[in-house]
Amino acid sequence: MSQKPLFQTGANMIDVLLYAALAGLGVAAVTGPLGAFIVWRRMAYFGDTLAHSSLLGVALALFLSISPTLSVIAICLVLALILVVLQQQQTLASDTLLGILSHTSLAVGLVAMALMPEVKVDLLSLLFGDLLTVNINDVLTIYAISAVTILLLLKLWKPLLAMTIHEELAKVEGIPVTAVRTAFMLMIALEIAIAMKVVGVLLITALLVIPAATARRFSQTPEQMAIFASLIGCLAVILGLGASWFIDTPAGPSIVLSAGLLFLMSLSKKN
Amino acid sequence: MSRALVELQGISKRFNDVTVLSGVDLRLEPEQILTLIGPNGAGKTTLVKIVLGLLKADEGQVSRHPELRIGYMPQKLHIDPTLPVTLGRFLKLAEPDLALCRNALKEVGIEKMMSLPLQSLSGGEMQRALLARAILRKPNILVLDEPVQGVDVAGQEALYRLIGQLRDRLHCGVLMVSHDLHLVMSATDEVVCLNQHICCHGHPDQVSNNPAFLELFGSKTAPYTHNHDHHHDLHGEVIGDEPKTPLSNGCQHD
Numbered sequence: 199m200s201q202k203p204l205f206q207t208g209a210n211m212i213d214v215l216l217y218a219a220l221a222g223l224g225v226a227a228v229t230g231p232l233g234a235f236i237v238w239r240r241m242a243y244f245g246d247t248l249a250h251s252s253l254l255g256v257a258l259a260l261f262l263s264i265s266p267t268l269s270v271i272a273i274c275l276v277l278a279l280i281l282v283v284l285q286q287q288q289t290l291a292s293d294t295l296l297g298i299l300s301h302t303s304l305a306v307g308l309v310a311m312a313l314m315p316e317v318k319v320d321l322l323s324l325l326f327g328d329l330l331t332v333n334i335n336d337v338l339t340i341y342a343i344s345a346v347t348i349l350l351l352l353k354l355w356k357p358l359l360a361m362t363i364h365e366e367l368a369k370v371e372g373i374p375v376t377a378v379r380t381a382f383m384l385m386i387a388l389e390i391a392i393a394m395k396v397v398g399v400l401l402i403t404a405l406l407v408i409p410a411a412t413a414r415r416f417s418q419t420p421e422q423m424a425i426f427a428s429l430i431g432c433l434a435v436i437l438g439l440g441a442s443w444f445i446d447t448p449a450g451p452s453i454v455l456s457a458g459l460l461f462l463m464s465l466s467k468k469n
Numbered sequence: 470m471s472r473a474l475v476e477l478q479g480i481s482k483r484f485n486d487v488t489v490l491s492g493v494d495l496r497l498e499p500e501q502i503l504t505l506i507g508p509n510g511a512g513k514t515t516l517v518k519i520v521l522g523l524l525k526a527d528e529g530q531v532s533r534h535p536e537l538r539i540g541y542m543p544q545k546l547h548i549d550p551t552l553p554v555t556l557g558r559f560l561k562l563a564e565p566d567l568a569l570c571r572n573a574l575k576e577v578g579i580e581k582m583m584s585l586p587l588q589s590l591s592g593g594e595m596q597r598a599l600l601a602r603a604i605l606r607k608p609n610i611l612v613l614d615e616p617v618q619g620v621d622v623a624g625q626e627a628l629y630r631l632i633g634q635l636r637d638r639l640h641c642g643v644l645m646v647s648h649d650l651h652l653v654m655s656a657t658d659e660v661v662c663l664n665q666h667i668c669c670h671g672h673p674d675q676v677s678n679n680p681a682f683l684e685l686f687g688s689k690t691a692p693y694t695h696n697h698d699h700h701h702d703l704h705g706e707v708i709g710d711e712p713k714t715p716l717s718n719g720c721q722h723d
Contacts, residue, residue: 238552360562370541
């Protein structure tokens with residue numbers, strides 16, 4: 199179901215490419231600023247853990263016959279809350295905790311899918327994305343969710359920045375840190391739900407972290423870094439899709455590889 | 470007597486069954502400088518966080534002045550090097566008016582650093598930057614957690630003098646934590662020695678008998694000496710020759 203049909207009319211092929219490009223750009227535009235916060239707050243492993251848990255969300259959606267987008271958002275949020283509670287207990291180091299949850303949730307997702315033989319799942323497309331099969335409904339979902347995320351991010355930009363610099367200082371100055379932190383997790387969950395189609399469960403963190411890290415060298419302010427990260431992400435989507443289209447490489451990994459190459463090139467810029 | 474800025478009564482706090490604070494009373498008057506001193510693990514930062522409302526006490530009362538505006542200077546900032554943020558931008562998070570930000574920097578003496586990355590400031594400059602951010606809120610109480618941390622001795626003296634000047638200009642109370650038991654600035658109105666409970670409190674000794682000390686550290690720094698009638702073991706428990714008496718009445722000082 200995920201394979202590119204061998205014979206297509208010209209119009210269909212252009213549709214496929216257009217939808218894929220629109221979907222990729224819609225996701226990359228938001229992963230830029232969100233990824234910047236993930237880099238600044240050192241939450242890359244946290245993002246990875248949530249992304250891995252989204253496989254469980256898909257399994258749940260298949261089992262209950264509900265929308266995978268909704269169930270992925272729900273599972274990510276539940277996992278994020280579990281993490282917050284466990285981190286407050288402080289019995290294990292944060293990264294150990296993330297390592298346990300990240301791989302356990304991935305394993306639970308894989309096992310759950312294997313236990314549902316009546317449902318045919320293309321595991322590879324879940325793990326590494328399936329950009330060339332997006333349809334107009336996927337594109338609309340992506341833009342609706344991206345719009346919500348961007349509005350939330352604009353509204354919470356200043357408090358989030360203040361919390362990133364010093365959470366307790368922000369709290370003393372009157373910022374409702376728990377509410378803002380929860381909203382930030384919601385944004386990550388929303389973004390994971392739509393990025394899954396583009397780069398897959400295993401590569402979502404790359405789309406968050408690599409463009410932001412690349413943008414760092416060209417940025418003097420947090421806002422510049424967020425916008426440059428968006429643009430770099432979009433460029434990676436175009437390059438990756440181009441490679442996928444012309445030399446028939448898998449789209450998701452090609453996008454991440456393009457982002458990685460852009461990062462390598464950015465290293466040549468002297469600070 | 471005017472109303473206290475902050476008053477704590479009988480504050481106790483435990484973390485995982487370890488008692489950090491027990492029966493602590495504290496009162497900060499307007500325009501008073503109060504310094505909390507005590508060894509590592511004495512509960513100084515915990516007490517400050519209770520004053521700030523960042524932590525809730527297990528027992529006891531906290532009453533804050535209804536118009537309390539807190540300027541807080543945390544111990545340290547850990548800013549990731551990937552965050553491109555200048556000193557000016559850091560201050561703008563607290564006060565959007567750039568002219569006011571510049572004034573605050575002038576007041577703490579690092580106006581020239583305004584457009585530098587926050588991560589490039591030295592220890593002393595960073596402490597001044599944090600102080601500038603705290604006074605931008607036009608506070609009536611400044612809460613400073615180890616304000617001279619990572620600053621050399623000459624810089625420490627200058628910083629303490631600056632804090633005294635800020636108190637005079639802003640007419641604010643100052644609650645300050647000092648890690649060092651031996652160096653307490655003479656400008657402090659009241660010193661509270663904390664070691665899970667309050668060991669003693671009062672005016673710091675005015676005079677230092679030690680000319681060599683004055684020569685070395687400057688006249689603004691005076692050693693604060695006091696005598697206990699009891700000793701503390703490693704856990705801060707009161708110990709003595711006599712059978713151990715309850716904390717509430719066994720902790721006396723002269």
